Amino acid sequence: MATSAPDTVADGKAHGLQALSETVAADTEALADDRAEAVNAKHNRPLYESPPKIHPKQAKGRFRRIKWIVLFVTLGIYYLAPWVRWPRGEGIPDQAILVDFSDRKFYFFFIEIWPQEFYYITGLLILAALGLFLVTSVFGRVWCGYTCPQTVWTDLFVQIERWIEGDRNKRIRLDQARWTLAKLAKRTAKHGLWLLVAVSTGGAWVFYFNDAPQLLGDLFAGTAPTPAYVSMGVLTATTYLLGGHAREQVCTYMCPWPRIQGAMFDENTLLVSYRWDRGEPRGRHKKGDSWEGRGDCIDCNQCVAVCPVGIDIRDGAQMECIQCALCIDACNDVMAKVGRPPNLIAYETINAPERRAQGDYSGIRLLRPRTLLYSALIAVVAGIMVAGLSTRATTDVNVLRDRNPVFVRLADGGIRNGYELKVLNKLHQDRTFEISVAGLPGVRLFNPVTREEGTVALTVPADSVGSVKLYVSLPKGHVTDGTLEDGSAAVDFVIRHDATDTRVVETMPFRGPN
């Protein structure tokens, strides 16, 4: 079975690996019994049966520690962020991060985004994607290995499983054991805890959309809005299914990212790699045996046992590998025990063995066309966003011109156009704006409801939109004196609020007869 070369191996390495996997095939079968098998490796993966359950063994070491820290930090942020307060003033939510659907606002600390400014969110998403591209082209799938929610929650679920059912071997035995009260108790406890995590995951999510302290009480009292319960239910179900049951299947089958990022790798990308030039030929090793004429890999398959996606890193770079680096920890443990130098499996660029063979391996190259391009793009997008946010207007004006009728001829021969002004007051205080027009000779402004002339006052409450219907008229003398060019001219609406130093000018077309 293991004799066909894995077809995901990167080019530079394929030739060496093919030769090597053929030579070790015989050994592997002889030793197969008690050793971990790479059940999810492409050439082993069953097509016609449900996939065998993977029981990752506990790894210990540098990368496991890093992963724990990342897990605590990311989960901590996720659960605690909605509880951070950020006072904004009377009557405005004081939640630091809040997606307020009812008022259609997004609050993020000092930033406040209205629906028509959604492009900030777009910019944020573009930045996130470019950042991901950059990191991926330099360090490979660190997103997958450390911070992806699927990885973090799966890690948590596996750890719970481990607490209750024990490590790999115990879990395998429990799986095969007959149903007893003890097994039932363990399974109940495990699924119970999983569900608890799942519910609190869904529970934390809804706090981002409502005032957290208030909602917490409502959730328990049963008076929270229905969407909150529905979202909780959906997220509970998905967390439980994806974290507890689907696990590596999500990464192997459902997620598009493993496929996409192939396009971001090059031979200088750092990937978790098995140094086959040092490890081969592999074989079992007894204490006292000589290391002459053989590789450092003792074929103990510890790297396979810890792998959460059930593959063998020694088959080369594979689409299934989430780059969690746990196999590095496992192998370093083994190397320490047999007294060989660490890092038989390590973060390494794809071209490293080749360059080592030529004797010029000198670490990674950070400055490459693609990293420079991604960095430049990030700088541009970030620059635009910072500029946009720092000059974000606290007043926005939208003007709609009447089209039916396009213009009205007045008794004195003048021409009148109608406009609907919408003024967005994004400050947390009521403001009375002064509206006037300019830019056309003899032009007059008129509010048909209040009958104000020349200057019209519009009071807009804090954080809201005020609208007013206004008429602008051009006296007869200017209708035919060339002010209107092809029946059209431009008129400026000037919206002012001196106390807040606000002055917005909106230029609109003014139409008349041709």
Place this chain on the structure above:
Amino acid sequence: MSTRETDEPTGKETTGHEWDGIKELDTPLPAWWLYTFYACIALSMVFFVLWPSWPIPTADGWTYTKGIVGYSQRQRVEQLTAEARADLEQEMEAMRDLSLAEIRTDKALMPIALKAGEAAFGDNCAGCHGSGAQGFEGFPNLNDDAWIWGGSLEAIHQTIENGIRWDDNPDTRYNVMPSFLSDGILTREQVGQVVQYVRRISDQEHDAAKAEQGAAIYDQQCGFCHGAQGKGMTDLGAPNLTDAIWLYGGDVASLTETVSYSRYGVMPAWEDRLDPLTIKQLAVYVHALGGGEPVATADAGSATTPATDDGGSASGETRGGL
């Protein structure tokens, strides 16, 4: 054609189909996908039972399975509209007792009145006056500031209520302009002279000599209704002849037609068809279209141009207001 065989390199079975020498491996669908698919099928059954789903032909048309929840979008819409109506009822009730001027200055009620007026206008008035109230030949433009029967809130309200030359309504606005030619009052030549005079006072191109002759005829025949200076008289429904607004056109041909054979435009009396509140809202809406005349007390300050000779001129007052 279709023979399943084992694919040598992979050891997997093929589907047995072959296109141009290309065979397809019989790779099964992923289990999670299949289960999602089954779940969707199961869910669709639930939908079938709970909600309206299946059309059924009967002898007298189509019906459908109602579903045990008894949901109906039509009912839902009706229910929502009824709720919205009930919500509005309070404001509507308040408006019923207010005068037109009071509604106009009420900051809370005015926007509602305008919206309601706009809707009623679209349903009832747009057919003749146009959806933007822009009017057509013979149907006045309600956006402008020229009013034949007056542009105050009350005048507009009265016009809507009682109509114009609407025989069934005793209070309808009524006047008839003589057909000066066909009634034998003026000769064809005299008509031409009056027309030239009207073109002169409305500041259009004209034949000065004819216009001079027309002036005398005008004083005799037309001034009584249209005013000595041609500014019109809203009380009599006589249009201002000096402004830029013409209901039937200000060119020589149209004017000649008007003077010779008169015009007889008709507007229905809406009090028979619309409830008083709707008529109020319509009046407020039309008044706010831009040409409405100032309301005596509230707007006194805005009327800057003094009334002209005949005192009834609509345009004279509002011109200052624009």
